[in-house]
Amino acid sequence: xxxxxxxxxxxxPNRYPGIEYSVRWVCGKEGFxxxxxxxxxFSCCPVPGIFYSTDKDTWLLLASRNLTLxxxxxxxxxxxxxxxxxxxxxxxxxxxxxxxxxxxxxxxAQIGKKYTGVAKKSEGRxxxxxxxxxxxxxxxxxxxxGLEAIAAKAKRPLKNIKVAVHYGCHYLRPTEHQTFDDPxxxxxxxxxxEACGATSVDYEDKLDxxxxxxxxxxxxxxxxxxxxxxxxxxxxxxxxxxxxxxxPFCLLQFDNAQKEFSKDGIPVMHISQLQALAMGIDPxxxxxxxxxxxxxxxxxxxxxx
Amino acid sequence: xxxxxxxxxxxxxxxxxxxxxxxxxxxxxxxxxxxQKYGGxxxxxxxxxxxxxxxxxxxxxxxxxxxxxIKFCQFGLKKYTLGTRxxxxxxxxxxxxxxxxxxxxxxxxxxxxxxxxxxxxxxxVKIAATNLVKYGQSVKPDPEIDKIRxxxxxxxxxxxxxxYRHVLKEIAVLVHASKYDKLIGIEEEVKV
Numbered sequence: 390x391x392x393x394x395x396x397x398x399x400x401x402p403n404r405y406p407g408i409e410y411s412v413r414w415v416c417g418k419e420g421f422x423x424x425x426x427x428x429x430x431f432s433c434c435p436v437p438g439i440f441y442s443t444d445k446d447t448w449l450l451l452a453s454r455n456l457t458l459x460x461x462x463x464x465x466x467x468x469x470x471x472x473x474x475x476x477x478x479x480x481x482x483x484x485x486x487x488x489x490x491x492x493x494x495x496x497x498a499q500i501g502k503k504y505t506g507v508a509k510k511s512e513g514r515x516x517x518x519x520x521x522x523x524x525x526x527x528x529x530x531x532x533x534x535g536l537e538a539i540a541a542k543a544k545r546p547l548k549n550i551k552v553a554v555h556y557g558c559h560y561l562r563p564t565e566h567q568t569f570d571d572p573x574x575x576x577x578x579x580x581x582x583e584a585c586g587a588t589s590v591d592y593e594d595k596l597d598x599x600x601x602x603x604x605x606x607x608x609x610x611x612x613x614x615x616x617x618x619x620x621x622x623x624x625x626x627x628x629x630x631x632x633x634x635x636x637p638f639c640l641l642q643f644d645n646a647q648k649e650f651s652k653d654g655i656p657v658m659h660i661s662q663l664q665a666l667a668m669g670i671d672p673x674x675x676x677x678x679x680x681x682x683x684x685x686x687x688x689x690x691x692x693x694x
Numbered sequence: 695x696x697x698x699x700x701x702x703x704x705x706x707x708x709x710x711x712x713x714x715x716x717x718x719x720x721x722x723x724x725x726x727x728x729x730q731k732y733g734g735x736x737x738x739x740x741x742x743x744x745x746x747x748x749x750x751x752x753x754x755x756x757x758x759x760x761x762x763x764i765k766f767c768q769f770g771l772k773k774y775t776l777g778t779r780x781x782x783x784x785x786x787x788x789x790x791x792x793x794x795x796x797x798x799x800x801x802x803x804x805x806x807x808x809x810x811x812x813x814x815x816x817x818x819v820k821i822a823a824t825n826l827v828k829y830g831q832s833v834k835p836d837p838e839i840d841k842i843r844x845x846x847x848x849x850x851x852x853x854x855x856x857x858y859r860h861v862l863k864e865i866a867v868l869v870h871a872s873k874y875d876k877l878i879g880i881e882e883e884v885k886v
Contacts, residue, residue: 399833402851406843413848429852430861432830438784439822439832442806443815445733447874451826454868496871500864562786563797572790598751603784605752607818612781615755679842 390533392424393467393524394459396477399433400637401469407676408637411665412469412526420542420668421534425467428458434468434476437559438604441476446492452480453493456521457502465522467529469661471559471636472602474525478566481520525560526661527635528569531577539584543667546586549690552663553629553655554578554589555620555643557636558598578635578660585667592627594620599634601642617646624655631687632657644681654682666691725770734804735796737767746788746798752781760788760798767801776809780816815878823878827869829853830861 393416401408416423432455435441440448455477459466468474483489484504494503506518530539561572570577575596579589600606600616621643624632632655634640640657647654662675672691677684722728726737746760747753753760758781766774782802789797810819822832829835830853840850852858869875 399831402843402848403831403833403835403839406839406846406848409848410846429855429858431852432861432865433826433832435826436822436832439819440826442780442784442803443810443819444807444872444874444877447869447872450868450872451865454864496868499871500867502864558783558785558787563789563799598783598785598787600751600783603782604780604816604818605783607822608780608816612752612755613783616751616783674846676842676846679839 390424391522392426392464393529394426394428394431394462394464396428396431396434396455396466396468396470396473398468398470398473398637399436400641404641405637405659405676405679407674407679408469408640408659408661410674410676411659411661411670414670414674415661415664415668416467419670420665421538423529423534426462426464428462428464430458431455434470434473436472437476437479438472438602438607441479442604448476449480449483449489449493450496452477453484453497453504454500454502456480456484456523457497457504460504460507460521463507465524467524467526469526469635469659470638471525471557472638474523475559475566477523481523482566485520525569525635527560527577527581530581530660530664532569536580536584539581539664540586543585543664544669545667547663547667547691548586549693550587550687551590551628551630552582552587552633553592553624553627553631554582554595555599555632555634555636555639556596557634557639558602560635561596578633581660582633582663585663587663587667590627590629592629593623595623599639599642600646601638606642613642614646614649617642618650621647621651621655629655630690631655631663631684633660633663634658635660647682653686656680656682656684656687658684720771720773722770722772725767725772728808729767729801729804732804732807734801737764737796737801739794740764740768740796741794743793745791745793746796749787749791751785751787752783756781760802763805764796764798764801767805772808775805776812776814780806810877820878820880823869823874824880827862827865827875827880830858830865 416425435451506520508516509519510517556575564572582589600613606613643657744761750760786799789799825832825834835851
């Protein structure tokens, strides 16, 4: 199996540390014991809604800096966030163009770094490089670890729990680079939920946007919230006990927006938190106290009260 | 005027000017080229089919029509596009449904590049950029969250470590090299 480097991004460490804990727990000794290391020098990916939107040169420089760190350690980047995934993956594609790579390396030289990609093999005197691999947590779990292994580790299957899965836009689109799941009919998070013993419920407009991305949440919050409200109405109609997503920014949006339009709200969690629950973690370690919508109703149901 | 321009908007352009809906002085003929410069595709090949608007989650909520914005771009009505308030969620649905392969989401991103260079910079961009230079992250660290991190045994966020200082220095060098500090106005200018 490959070796990975954690890339938690900005939102998880600074707003939802419980996700960081559960990812480390699931990937660590208690879970699947993956070869995954911390690279302390990682910075923000940088966030596409700000940097990719305002200056692509700066965005590419900052993303390349992160990529060189993983390249030098010869590790695949394991992202836990759709935004980091799309930003870093897009950067590896930009860097495939020798013109972009040259331009970036001329600036990176000022900080003693160089992006080449990972040297894979030598053909005579010529080295063959591959772009740094950027992988989503869901991809690593379903493709490298495998659904059977996830199900086998789910010692406390989440029976009776109905889950509404939210994929998030940058998990699916643009389809030119996201290829690990079907963009028009994604299934991997649903399969993971089911491997954990829970039921994934279908609901109307499942693939719709949460409303937060691209700077909308930061700029016109009412607009973002009104999109979230539509989604939550559909999710509530399907009778879901919780919302599960692979993206901390979608999670943040669902979690914060719900207090604007509903009294109790539907608990929201990251797929890693659901997985950790099924694997028997003490829920106190999942950091639900930093979530705005209380997970109380869900945990009660889990205990069978 | 290019061939595509004549075919698609030639007649309409004259009609709009005749009816005084827009006047000639508002038009910037090089606008489509400027969009391409910032990574957008050629808006002149847009068929105005409206698929992008049909699938846009934002257009359901407010008076924001992707198709119209592309139309403004074709005409060169720059000031209309700069006022679109960053409402695109970059969900890329329009990209998936565009038969002319324009990728309207990337056009919106090019428009933001142009807006920022015209001085239309929303405050959150400045805040996030400043956070990045200060903490290496776009989201500002929160002392309350740090307490919870400690309880969970996760330790402080890296941006606070002494050995993270060289990272902030590196970020400052990069941001300065691309002149982003000046463009966005990150606390005047980043000191390197």
